[in-house]
Amino acid sequence: MTTVNALSEIAALMGDPARASMLSLLMDGRAHTASDLAHNAGITAQTASGHLARMFEADLLAARAQGRNRFYRLASPEVAHAIESLMALAGARATPASKSAAWRRDPDLRFCRTCYDHLAGQVGIAVTDSLTRQGHLEPRGPRDWQLTSSGELFCDKLGVDLDTARQASSRHFARQCLDWSERRPHISGALGAAIADTFFKRGWAERLRRSRTLRVTDSGRRALGSHFGATV
Amino acid sequence: MTTVNALSEIAALMGDPARASMLSLLMDGRAHTASDLAHNAGITAQTASGHLARMFEADLLAARAQGRNRFYRLASPEVAHAIESLMALAGARATPASKSAAWRRDPDLRFCRTCYDHLAGQVGIAVTDSLTRQGHLEPRGPRDWQLTSSGELFCDKLGVDLDTARQASSRHFARQCLDWSERRPHISGALGAAIADTFFKRGWAERLRRSRTLRVTDSGRRALGSHFGATV
DNA sequence: TCAATGGTTCGGTGGGGACCGAAGCATCAT
DNA sequence: ATGATGCTTCGGTCCCCACCGAACCATTGA
Known part of the structure; x- marks a missing residue:
């Protein structure tokens, strides 16, 4: 029962489109700023902040402050693995990082x-x-x-x-x-x-x-x- | 973009406590009746029916009608693997104290x-x-x-x-x-x-x-x- | 045929949470 | 100092969806 609740909580975190968008971007294995993730997900900074805090609290993300920026990344390879296996169900391929725009x-x-x-x-x-x-x-x-x-x-x-x-x-x-x-x-x-x-x-x-x-x-x-x- | 939506949809399906409870029961690899799954999840039959239809539509479940009963099972080993990998995350998150209590x-x-x-x-x-x-x-x-x-x-x-x-x-x-x-x-x-x-x-x-x-x-x-x- | 049982569909209700505006702190720039 | 930027917290609105009652369909057994 407890393990079932934990399962649904983790899945629910990944189940929001905005959060899924952030996680998908973070699948490149690198760290991204909060505003970067917010912009990519198409939501405002304050909304993104709430999402990131919740995922951080659930140990899906790790965070590191540097200067004014706060960088988030996936907390562990296991998180990436779980996301990947969910993507596999949808028949989707992992998206490689498209960095040409920033370049x-x-x-x-x-x-x-x-x-x-x-x-x-x-x-x-x-x-x-x-x-x-x-x-x-x-x-x-x-x-x-x-x-x-x-x-x-x-x-x-x-x-x-x-x-x-x-x-x-x-x-x-x-x-x-x-x-x-x-x-x-x-x-x-x-x-x-x-x-x-x-x-x-x-x-x-x-x-x-x-x-x-x-x-x-x-x-x-x-x-x-x-x-x-x-x-x- | 599309792959992100697909990710969030699949995860959202697993993110509901009632549905997660059903999926957890189905992790035994066998088929269960709709009423069995409903009772196990602690919800009424009509609510469960909606959940099962949605998960069936998303290819998470396979169904087989037999007489008055309708048996549901996980659609593929890949579904089981995705659930297992999410459980791995949930188990890691649990503190040693509550973990041992649950186990x-x-x-x-x-x-x-x-x-x-x-x-x-x-x-x-x-x-x-x-x-x-x-x-x-x-x-x-x-x-x-x-x-x-x-x-x-x-x-x-x-x-x-x-x-x-x-x-x-x-x-x-x-x-x-x-x-x-x-x-x-x-x-x-x-x-x-x-x-x-x-x-x-x-x-x-x-x-x-x-x-x-x-x-x-x-x-x-x-x-x-x-x-x-x-x-x- | 008529009940009994399992499952689904429909309509209405309630609660949780995603969202943004505004405001408050930090840090970096000039 | 003063402003600019990045991030967060707070308050309030709104919408989605899980839920159940009731009714409806399908299969089984008498």
């Missing part, structure tokens, strides 16, 4: 920029992905990474000033920072800043005017390919 | 039950674990298993009807089904059904009246020990 506006800023003192945008994500893919970085806690021994070697070879980075004991060493354009975490903290410094020192990237936008140089593109296996 | 009332259900047409609960997990541990079953893709050559031998020795199982080419042969009480996959699909049939045929387990709960016989316990190396 058009301000492409340079989305490509590469600073996030305070570290790299963000597609380049920041590419660097982070490369480090994790090669086993240089592994998760430590919910919002941090830790550098593996191979990661230390890699950074030394690259010329990243790890000693200075480690002296800033008051700040996180390898922090996850959520990227607002890519909606995925990139590396920040002392290590992220040290990596960005390396990019500047070696002439791989340079700041534009007085903006956060960065220009990736030709040698920078080559470096991204050779050191990080990224084609940008 | 203390029905420990047998958690121990052994049918999930549509195959074994679930601790016994279902034990069988599945044994098969993988002995190398009879190995992962194939994200949600399937495949039977190894030693697995075929093992099934033959056990008396599992593999030929019939293979003839059901429209359904998955060895599917992973997430168990809501154990939170781990057990084996479903045609092979899962064939294994469950073997348990019934050899008198290792028997259905309890009007429920998904199974009783494991003494010989069943011995068989679990000798064939599957499980102490239950």
